[in-house]
Amino acid sequence: MSHSSLKSSRIRRSYGQQKVYIPANHRENQYMSISLELTPAIQQQLNCVDTTAKSSSTAIEANTLINTTQILNTITRTFREVCEEYRLRNSLLIAKDKAVIVRYGEEPYIIETETQIFVFYDPKKHCQYKTIAKEAHLPKRITFVLLATGDTIRQRAAQFHQQVIACISALAEQLSIATTHFTFIDRQHITYDLFDAEKGNKETITHSFRQIAERYQHQGFLVPHNSQSERYIVATIPIQQQMIAMMQRYHQNEHVKNHQVVSKGKIGEIKDDVTKLQQVMENVVYNALEQTNLAQVAIVGNGHIPRIYKANKTTEAVINNNNVTRIEQVKDIALPQLQTYWQYNQLEDVIYLVFYGNEQDAHKKRYAKFVTKVHTALKQIAEELSFDKATHLMTVRFYQNLSYQLK
Known part of the structure; x- marks a missing residue:
């Protein structure tokens, strides 16, 4: 041959x-990104539109400021309460129309650009609750980001997923919004240096890179039939x-x-x-x-x-x-x-x-x-x-x- x-x-x-x-020193990340489009109907549901306002520009501008502040405060306060109730101690509320990118970081910090928000954290030791919003500005949608913590991210992935679903369901109930308005994305990363062994780090593990749905089924959770996956x-x-x-x-x-x-x-x-x-x-x-x-x-x-x-x-x-x-x-x-x-x-x-x-x-x-x-x-x-x-x-x-x- x-x-x-x-x-x-x-x-x-x-x-x-x-x-x-x-x-063996690879890093694992998991976070749930849940978006809620702030349609006029949802704004009305949250009582952020005052139909009694006069038609003058000053009154409209003042009313817009009040309504915007009200809706953000209501969502922010309620989200924090349900996160505490469901013991989700690493969460972000993004009230800006920007892409959220999560990366590992030895120190927790957030970098914001014109179009993106970078979140750096170590799931083994960092916890935070933070709201990122622009004063008196209502975005097209609110994005809730819940970050998994601990040193067994992949093993506890299904449990974390269900925990987040329960949290957002409670949020929807308290805000009197149907859960069908919330879009879930479960995002998971595995990160490593391909040539780590050439740098003297010889320890390895075997990995099968199973599909999320298959892993979750083995952990006792069936994903919805309408779900979509990508890799x-x-x-x-x-x-x-x-x-x-x-x-x-x-x-x-x-x-x-x-x-x-x-x-x-x-x-x-x-x-x-x-x-x-x-x-x-x-x-x-x-x-x-x-x-x-x-x-x-x-x-x-x-x-x-x-x-x-x-x-x-x-x-x-x-x-x-x-x-x-x-x-x-x-x-x-x-x-x-x-x-x-x-x-x-x-x-x-x-x-x-x-x-x-x-x-x-x-x-x-x-x-x-x-x-x-x-x-x-x-x-x-x-x-x-x-x-x-x-x-x-x-x-x-x-x-x-x-x-x-x-x-």
């Missing part, structure tokens, strides 16, 4: 495995000088091929030096995509943070809004497709690779096969680009989301 055939055989066998080795992996790759030098040599040796790439945000001709490096990255990633039979990957190299959404159509859409690149996953892709989002004439310090998973990537309700493919692809990319595994982090974050509306 040839060396290439032997290598392919080993890859196929590894893909069939039901568990993956990941670093994807985001790898963070810092660009180093030796990688740039390798990409320059790669291009000079004319290894670059023209693949089918869906490019967004890249302007200019190939003669531009930065564009050449970007094309090399595209080729290296596409080669790994073909070798591992991964259907969809996106390169986000425009300085923005990728936000992934499930598309309802077979077309892909992107919205570049300040620091956010919104990517909607394309359905029913048979051939490898690479989407790219570059910054013109600039190679960013960090590039994100987004790997989409679909139902075909699940084997016996587990995603170990999908994760193994992504690991193989990333290791191939790192090898071709001379990534310094011993000193630099290649952060891999596996996302699982479960969403539905309460009945």
Whole structure:
């Protein structure tokens, strides 16, 4: 058997495995994001519209301030009360129309940009209750964020999920709002450095990356039939000088091929030096995509943070809004497709690779096969680009989301 055939055989066998080795020092996060759209009917229900107000502009402005303050105070006070009742000690009320991103942090703090709110915390030791709102401003929707705590996040995930449902159901009852107005998203992350062993940390554990619904069923909770799930992996790759030098040599040796790439945000001709490096990255990633039979990957190299959404159509859409690149996953892709989002004439310090998973990537309700493919692809990319595994982090974050509306 040839060396290439032997290598392919080993890859196929590894893909069939039901568990993956990941670093023992991996981090787990879970948080529930519940949104309530503040429709006129709901505002009326909360008695935040005074129909007796006079029609003068001064009276309207004053009344708007009173109503806005009233609705925010009512929701904030009631939410805090039910959180205390159900012993949910790490919660946020977001009264701004901004995306919420939760990350691990040794110290608890919140960073707010024009379009995003970053929440950093350590689930093992941090608890907080906080309201983020703009005075006299009523957003389109209120977002309640409840963060899991403790050192057994995954084992207690179903229990935490049910705890949050009970809390929000109590909130809805006290506010006299039907639970059907609340949309739930259960968000879970597993984060680790792919090359942690190269840094001397040899201890690992096995992980099967089971589907949320399957895990919850084993823990005694059946998810609603109307629920939707999604899963994807985001790898963070810092660009180093030796990688740039390798990409320059790669291009000079004319290894670059023209693949089918869906490019967004890249302007200019190939003669531009930065564009050449970007094309090399595209080729290296596409080669790994073909070798591992991964259907969809996106390169986000425009300085923005990728936000992934499930598309309802077979077309892909992107919205570049300040620091956010919104990517909607394309359905029913048979051939490898690479989407790219570059910054013109600039190679960013960090590039994100987004790997989409679909139902075909699940084997016996587990995603170990999908994760193994992504690991193989990333290791191939790192090898071709001379990534310094011993000193630099290649952060891999596996996302699982479960969403539905309460009945």
